[in-house]
Amino acid sequence: MRDNDPSIFFEVFNEIGIIEQLSRAILEARLPHGLIAPHFSVLNHLIRVDDGRTPMDMARAFQVPKTSMTHTLKGLEAHGLVETRPNPDDGRSKRVWLTQAGRDLRAEVIAGLAPDFARLAEGFDVARLAEIRPVLTDLRTYLDAARD
Numbered sequence: 001m002r003d004n005d006p007s008i009f010f011e012v013f014n015e016i017g018i019i020e021q022l023s024r025a026i027l028e029a030r031l032p033h034g035l036i037a038p039h040f041s042v043l044n045h046l047i048r049v050d051d052g053r054t055p056m057d058m059a060r061a062f063q064v065p066k067t068s069m070t071h072t073l074k075g076l077e078a079h080g081l082v083e084t085r086p087n088p089d090d091g092r093s094k095r096v097w098l099t100q101a102g103r104d105l106r107a108e109v110i111a112g113l114a115p116d117f118a119r120l121a122e123g124f125d126v127a128r129l130a131e132i133r134p135v136l137t138d139l140r141t142y143l144d145a146a147r148d
Contacts (some may be wrong), residue, residue, distance in 0.1 A: 012139075030112040032105070035079065038062075038072050041107045043081060043098065051098045054087060058096065063147070080103055 024037045032042060046053065046062065053061075059069035073096060076082040081102035084094040 026113070026116050027109070029117070030109050032079075039076055039079075039081075040106070040109060042069075042072055042076060043102050046082070046098050047103070047106060051082075052095045052096055054090075054093050055084075056093065076102065084131065111121070 027037050027040060031037075041062070045058065045132065049061075055069050055073055056066055058073075059066045062069065073082060073084070075134055077084065079101075083097050083099055085097060087093040087095050
């Protein structure tokens with residue numbers, strides 16, 4: 001393959017997609033009954049970017065229809081992991097806030113993944129992951145900016 005062959009993007013995205021499927025299975029094995037990876041992704045997102053986002057902002061961030069995000073948020077709310085409050089800037093919408101239970105669950109799930117990560121570290125060179133992480137971050141940042 002030539003260095004400037006654009007088909008590398010398909011190959012890399014294909015590998016990332018397969019890794020996402022495999023890592024999702026590891027994550028979902030650690031989630032409480034009734035929660036799935038999209039629920040955890042929302043908790044993680046609200047920690048990463050700060051909570052208080054509107055469902056529409058979150059739907060855009062996840063590139064899903066607002067109805068899908070609303071469904072995910074209802075599931076999180078039913079588990080007491082988020083709460084919605086009126087939007088002080090727009091009376092027609094709401095904002096989403098993590099509860100302490102949501103913050104605690106995220107931390108517990110990450111801690112619960114430690115044995116899985118330890119097994120991975122036994123069989124895969126962590127230094128190689130550290131080397132590619134900046135490239136993956138740059139790719140994500142570029143793709144995120146390019147979608148707008």
